[in-house]
Amino acid sequence: MASSKIVCTVARAETVAAARTSIAVGSKSFAAASKLFAPAVRERAWLLYAWCRRCDDLADGQVAGHGMRRLDDAPERLAAITAMTEAALAGEVVGDPPFDALRLVVAETRMPPRLPRDLVAGFALDAEDWRPRTEDDLYRYCYHVAGAVGCMMAVVMGVAPDDAATLDRACDLGMAFQLANIARDLSEDDAAGRCYLPTQWLAEIDVPPGELMRPSYRPRVAMLARRLAIRAAAFEASARHGTPALSFRSAWAVLAAAAIYGAIGREVARRGERAWDTRVSTSGADKLRFIARAAAQATRRRRLxxxxxxxxxxxxxPR
Structure with missing residues (x-):
């Protein structure tokens, strides 16, 4: 019995180590914010990130979030993601570290299976070459690929799965992140044959799908990117009001992440039609500044x- 427990402990440590490497390579912003969590929460955040990153890479043919390309085998990739996710949710050892990371997180937090499945549903939309027609469609997509992740992170931070009010605020933060990411990645997505701007928005400014990055259309597309940034800011502001329900360290991490990712959307809006000349990111110095400011905000979060x-x-x- 003791030897079995030792084996399980070693296996968990190895999975956590692999997850830590995954986040260090895949997201410097999330890696920086995760350092603010208490140790147990930090490890579970890494584990959850590793699964999300692995699914995203499989779905998009990427490596650590880079090099998205057109795929001919999207349905097969989705089937593999679904099968391994369902095995992890059933408590089975998958043999793929990121999916075993999900198994550990679900077991340790009693995470509702619906939340990981909602994320997989987002990958299914991409596999179907889905495009949003309306603004509501855009938000539904953002929920599946990011809002659900916000809810899962809240559960990792100790929020009760039935605390709908706090989960709503956590979802808002994921929505803010995704809207900012869509604005930043318009050129990269266009090169891969994807567009997450609602077709109704494109019709408003008379820009044909697939031609967003033509120089003559850049000023008009910049207007839509600014619209995305404004929507992102509204969700971010709402998310901040969920932080009083969190511990100090979790609130600190959330507020730091909100500032780091929020800066991306604001910078895209500021650059206008030059937003896609070089990839928008936050510098190491900016991250440190946001983290320091977030500490003060977390201390006064119940008043702020x-x-x-x-x-x-x-x-x-969706409920």
Missing amino acids: YPPTPRDPALWTR
Whole structure:
């Protein structure tokens, strides 16, 4: 019995180590924010990230979030993601470290299986070459690929799975991140044959799908990118009001991440039509500044971000 426990402990440590490497390579912003968590939460955040990163890489043919390309075998990749995710949710040893990372997180936090499945549903939309037609479609996609991740992170931080109000705020942060990412990655997505701008928005400015990056259309597309940044800022502001429900260290990490990712959307909006000349990112110095500011905000979070009714005009996640 003792030897079995030792083996399990070693296996977990190896999975955590692999997850730590995954986040260090795949997301410097998330890696920086995760250092602020308490040790147990930090490890589970790494484990969850590793699974999300692996699924995303499989779905997009990437390596550590880079090099997205057109795929001829998207349905097969989705089937593999689904099968391994379901095995992990059933408590089975998968043999692929990121999927075993999910198994550990679910077992240790009692995470509702619906949340990982909601993320996989987002990958299914991409596999179907889906495009949003309306703004509501855009938000639904953002929920599946990022809002659900926000909810899972909240559970990792100790939020009860039935605390709908706090999960709504966590979802808001994921929505903010994804909207900012879409604005930043318009050129990269266009090169891969994808577009997450609603077709109704494109019709408004008379830009044909697949031609976003033509120089003559750049000023108009910049207007839509600014619109995305404004929407992202509204979700970010809402998310901040969920931090009083978190511990100090978790609130610190969340507020730091909100500032780091929020800066991406604001910079895209500031650059206008030059936003895609070089990839927008936050510098190491900026990250340190945001982290320091977030510490002060976390200390005063109950006064700065008192629990208030969520803005009914904001899109709400499915129940």
